[in-house]
Amino acid sequence: MSVIKSSAKKQKFNVFPYILTLPTVIFVALFTAWPVILSIYKSFFLQRMNIAKFREPTFIGLDNYLDLFADPNFHQVLKNTFNYVIGTVPISIFLGFFFALLVNRKIFLKGPIRLAFFHPMVLPMVSAATIWLFFFTPGYGLMNSALRVLGYSGPENWTGNPDLALLSVIIVAIWKNSGYYMIFYLAGLQKLPGDVFESAQLDGANGWQILWKITFPLLRRTTVFITTIAFIDAFRTVDHIFVLTTGGPSQASTVLLFQLWQERFENQNVGLASAITVIFILVLLIFTVTNFLISEREEK
Amino acid sequence: MSTFKKFLIVIMLFAMLSACGPATTPEPVQEEPAPVEQEPVEEPAVPVEEVTPTEEPVVEEPEMEPVTIQVYYPVAVDAPITAILDGYVADFEAEYPHITVEPVYSGGYADVQTAIQTTIEGGGTPPALAVLLATSLYDLINADYIAPMDQYVAAMENGQAYLDDFLPAFMANSYYDDQLWSIPFQRSAVVMYYNVDKFADAGIEPPTSWQSWAEAAQALTTIDGDTTNWGLKFSSDWPYWLFQPLAIGAGQNIFVDDCTMAFNDPKVVEAVQFYIDLSKVYGAMPEGVQASWATDTADFSSGSVAMIAHTTGSLTGLLNQAQFTIGVMPYPGKEEGTYASVPGGGNFYIMKGAPQEQQDAAWKFIEFITSPELAADYSIQTGYIASRFSAFDTPAMQEYTAKVPQALQARDALQYAQAELAIQNLGQVRSIFHNYIQKAFNGEMSAQDAMDAAQTEAEAALEPFCQ
Numbered sequence: 001m002s003v004i005k006s007s008a009k010k011q012k013f014n015v016f017p018y019i020l021t022l023p024t025v026i027f028v029a030l031f032t033a034w035p036v037i038l039s040i041y042k043s044f045f046l047q048r049m050n051i052a053k054f055r056e057p058t059f060i061g062l063d064n065y066l067d068l069f070a071d072p073n074f075h076q077v078l079k080n081t082f083n084y085v086i087g088t089v090p091i092s093i094f095l096g097f098f099f100a101l102l103v104n105r106k107i108f109l110k111g112p113i114r115l116a117f118f119h120p121m122v123l124p125m126v127s128a129a130t131i132w133l134f135f136f137t138p139g140y141g142l143m144n145s146a147l148r149v150l151g152y153s154g155p156e157n158w159t160g161n162p163d164l165a166l167l168s169v170i171i172v173a174i175w176k177n178s179g180y181y182m183i184f185y186l187a188g189l190q191k192l193p194g195d196v197f198e199s200a201q202l203d204g205a206n207g208w209q210i211l212w213k214i215t216f217p218l219l220r221r222t223t224v225f226i227t228t229i230a231f232i233d234a235f236r237t238v239d240h241i242f243v244l245t246t247g248g249p250s251q252a253s254t255v256l257l258f259q260l261w262q263e264r265f266e267n268q269n270v271g272l273a274s275a276i277t278v279i280f281i282l283v284l285l286i287f288t289v290t291n292f293l294i295s296e297r298e299e300k
Numbered sequence: 301m302s303t304f305k306k307f308l309i310v311i312m313l314f315a316m317l318s319a320c321g322p323a324t325t326p327e328p329v330q331e332e333p334a335p336v337e338q339e340p341v342e343e344p345a346v347p348v349e350e351v352t353p354t355e356e357p358v359v360e361e362p363e364m365e366p367v368t369i370q371v372y373y374p375v376a377v378d379a380p381i382t383a384i385l386d387g388y389v390a391d392f393e394a395e396y397p398h399i400t401v402e403p404v405y406s407g408g409y410a411d412v413q414t415a416i417q418t419t420i421e422g423g424g425t426p427p428a429l430a431v432l433l434a435t436s437l438y439d440l441i442n443a444d445y446i447a448p449m450d451q452y453v454a455a456m457e458n459g460q461a462y463l464d465d466f467l468p469a470f471m472a473n474s475y476y477d478d479q480l481w482s483i484p485f486q487r488s489a490v491v492m493y494y495n496v497d498k499f500a501d502a503g504i505e506p507p508t509s510w511q512s513w514a515e516a517a518q519a520l521t522t523i524d525g526d527t528t529n530w531g532l533k534f535s536s537d538w539p540y541w542l543f544q545p546l547a548i549g550a551g552q553n554i555f556v557d558d559c560t561m562a563f564n565d566p567k568v569v570e571a572v573q574f575y576i577d578l579s580k581v582y583g584a585m586p587e588g589v590q591a592s593w594a595t596d597t598a599d600f601s602s603g604s605v606a607m608i609a610h611t612t613g614s615l616t617g618l619l620n621q622a623q624f625t626i627g628v629m630p631y632p633g634k635e636e637g638t639y640a641s642v643p644g645g646g647n648f649y650i651m652k653g654a655p656q657e658q659q660d661a662a663w664k665f666i667e668f669i670t671s672p673e674l675a676a677d678y679s680i681q682t683g684y685i686a687s688r689f690s691a692f693d694t695p696a697m698q699e700y701t702a703k704v705p706q707a708l709q710a711r712d713a714l715q716y717a718q719a720e721l722a723i724q725n726l727g728q729v730r731s732i733f734h735n736y737i738q739k740a741f742n743g744e745m746s747a748q749d750a751m752d753a754a755q756t757e758a759e760a761a762l763e764p765f766c767q
Contacts, residue, residue, distance in 0.1 A: 051442055133595065
């Protein structure tokens with residue numbers, strides 16, 4: 001009885017925590033929740049800023065969504081986005097993990113090597129992409145010269161070839177992000193308890209077994225975190241696409257956010273751009289919630 | 301005690317919130333009371349600095365209320381635009397003490413237009429004046445952002461002469477519905493740069509037709525171990541602009557008017573085929589879409605590539621880097637002795653949403669900054685083509701062109717120019733054109749099929765605008 005009573009007493013409404021979170025709530029409401037609501041609302045309207053008669057919004061129900069899904073170009077954009085995310089996220093996470101293992105050991109020139117892996121992160125994406133523009137140059141470009149030394153004799157026009165354009169922006173994204181993910185893995189590795197590894201070694205586990213049975217599982221929370229930021233990053237980084245391919249050739253490297261920018265600011269189609277925004281948010285939301293639920297379940 | 305602490309914290313929180321307040325609503329900053337205090341300080345300085353003989357300020361000053369205008373500029377070339385324009389603004393404010401000009405630099409053309417769009421759609425007051433692409437005309441009119449300028453020209457003593465002094469190619473995108481909407485400012489053109497030394501060494505004359513162009517490019521393509529020194533490089537990552545003079549040279553621009561495209565006109569298709577043939581038939585250019593706008597200038601100035609298609613905006617950079625004589629010319633046309641070019645760059649637009657007195661002040665600034673002397677100075681300092689004929693007669697310009705004859709070659713290319721693609725629904729129609737012409741360049745479709753498809757899609761995209 002007394003237990004119930006005291007807990008009831010504890011649960012007495014306390015305004016203080018709410019006041020503390022109020023500033024955050026206001027900011028999130030103003031800059032995240034409100035724009036989302038506005039986008040959902042506007043996605044049901046026909047509004048095109050560059051046509052006088054369509055400047056005032058008219059309600060058209062789901063037409064924007066229907067138009068999008070009937071448009072083969074939009075299918076291409078979704079496919080590109082899917083390929084881009086699948087192409088960048090797993091590989092850059094794997095490389096980040098691999099680099100972290102590498103520089104966590106006592107190796108020669110550890111500092112400079114860590115710096116070499118991490119420095120792409122420090123560069124702004126636009127500068128990085130401009131540098132890569134020269135790497136990709138057919139003929140004398142560094143990328144092609146290096147590949148030729150390795151025996152490559154395929155097409156060299158990376159950014160202008162419809163089969164390679166998306167791959168080239170994926171390569172730049174992987175190069176840019178791996179070092180960043182390495183930092184998180186490195187921090188995780190250095191926090192791991194040493195005694196677990198000692199006992200594993202005493203039990204006769206080899207290096208490979210230790211890595212996959214102990215190190216990697218222990219870093220699961222880090223992996224969940226990195227997967228989430230890598231996924232969101234893959235959706236929201238388009239700077240290098242502007243510099244390298246401007247979404248081309250023939251839309252071969254146009255991804256969702258690039259398409260959104262084009263619809264909103266080049267074509268000035270507010271309704272359609274809002275519909276793309278809603279799709280964009282839904283995809284991110286589904287992924288984040290799934291990722292969260294899976295990690296929560298595994299926690300139990 | 302603890303309630304007191306809580307009370308304190310709450311007060312601090314509210315203080316923080318109110319401090320954050322203005323950041324969420326940036327619009328009020330644009331109001332104009334500030335210059336009132338500034339004006340008396342500046343006034344005495346005027347006669348000392350400038351000896352301009354104009355009487356205007358004397359006449360106007362008593363009736364003129366102080367006014368502040370914002371001018372949004374893009375920085376689109378490799379030149380210290382900010383410093384140059386700050387200098388002009390200082391001169392202007394000295395001559396018109398009641399007007400304060402606040403230049404706002406916010407990225408490239410697309411960024412400036414986005415900034416203005418966001419301001420207006422968010423309910424804010426736009427800047428009185430902005431430099432935007434000449435081709436944005438229809439989008440800006442349709443969105444009701446800009447005000448016509450006819451009444452200002454009519455009020456000028458010699459208005460028509462003022463307009464006639466601008467190079468006609470630069471005025472091509474200024475009119476709609478018989479009204480004047482923009483004044484040329486930082487203008488460029490598509491030209492062909494060629495390495496005069498390479499041509500002389502090979503005993504080849506500069507080309508005068510597609511035939512001699514392709515043959516020259518073929519003859520100047522050399523293989524040097526692993527690398528090919530191409531005769532011609534012609535980027536196609538943002539293809540419409542560099543492509544337009546090819547179509548014009550074939551005898552048909554890619555559009556007829558703001559609602560009529562000519563993408564699948566036989567002459568335009570022929571021009572697409574010529575681009576493809578330069579690599580496929582003549583082997584004078586790398587194959588497929590070339591995303592090489594940024595690298596072509598380096599390849600040319602290093603002496604590797606003999607000719608490039610590029611903007612006159614690159615002239616100053618190329619002259620600084622190249623160790624050989626550079627020739628500038630329009631593209632050769634299809635027929636012997638014909639040539640073609642297309643203008644580009646930005647114009648001044650007056651924003652409708654700004655208060656009337658700011659719009660009037662904005663026009664004063666336009667008049668001032670497009671004077672022959674400043675047009676010449678801006679051209680010399682940036683590499684843009686001076687927008688007015690009379691600018692080329694100024695002593696400064698004559699001295700400059702004596703040293704840099706290429707600046708005159710660039711201007712002369714403009715006599716063969718036709719209008720840059722400026723149409724209704726520009727963004728979407730341009731994307732369609734880019735999609736299909738790149739498919740043709742990459743061999744995914746034939747030139748004819750690609751241009752037919754582009755025409756059909758463009759007509760559909762224009763329908764809601766042009767019924």
